[in-house]
Amino acid sequence: MCFARVVQGGLNRVIGQAASARLATSGVFAKELEQAIQLFQRMGLGLASADGRVDPRGKTWRGLADTLSLKRIIVSLDNQWLDALEDGRRVFGFPCVSGDGAHPTDKGTFRVSRKAHPYRSRTYDVDMNYAMFFTADGKAIHQYHGFAGLTAVRFLRHNASDWQAAQGTARDQVRLAWLGAARRSQCTCALQLDAEWHADLRILRRPGGVDGSHALRWRCLRLRRLRAVRRRTP
């Protein structure tokens, strides 16, 4: 279903702005999607046998990816994790902090409409460098500039969800954050690499079916940290 939606979105970008011809990004493999794939195979790729199928890593998929240079960012709110994908392949992944309960992060599929670096939010009066706006009301993925370490933010939110609200920091955003210097350069690269204007942005309630191993890794990491904190606590 997830893959079908990616294909529908990709074909829509090939089709362009002609609204009547655009496919519904339902994730359902319907007849009209098959016809659109066949058309792309014949006209876009010049394939003699248009079978209307898109196999991962297959010729049609590679052709679509080459045509569009597909780049996606997937944010898992459950796991507080951001993945950057290029042509279906995960190129970066790092922890992030999303908006809290009072300022929930929108869920859905978005497109990055504007990038700015450096950037300072007037609304919250904090730096939000490498900002990638994905909603008209100013929600963005951006660099973390909180005064507290990310680990602390995540741990405290786990225990007291309104802690961050009490501190008056920026919350109405998808907050991109990282743990150390090594991560920082990686995140910076990721933002620059994936902030292509055609990049689709998916914010999911549950982890996508791309690569679940990082989610498991993160859970293990968090568990280890919690245990370490418990050991230190008298």
Next chain:
Amino acid sequence: MKSGDEVFSTLEEEVLSVRLRGAHEQVTATRKSSAAPFRDRFERAGARTECASTPELEAALKQTFSIRARQSLDANAFERLMALPKVDVIELEVIGPGKAIDPFRLSLASSVDRKRAPHVEAFLREYESAFSVDARVLDLLALPCR
């Protein structure tokens, strides 16, 4: 700010107004909606002309939709350039439809030296960040309005 950093970029459909304002001239490209074409208004030497966008004007306008730092400069570099004779300072402003997102504003200093290629330095006043940019960002100012 590092060399090659993309300072600003926007989708074309997210732009409603672009303004380049210098001491002696000003160009404003505006439209009512994302689907509408731009109309350009030129103010030069006290005369005001208005025209529909041509492919040349559109291409020049697009140069303002993505600004990349060619080379990072120290904050004093901009001041040094401004102190030179024959330097134009132009303010760029790009406004989108969303009121929640601040307009992008950039100060551009263009030096006119016949011995060298056009050189444009940019300064983000709010961030005290200076860098050189592609001179094509000012292409719109040089085009005629027909």
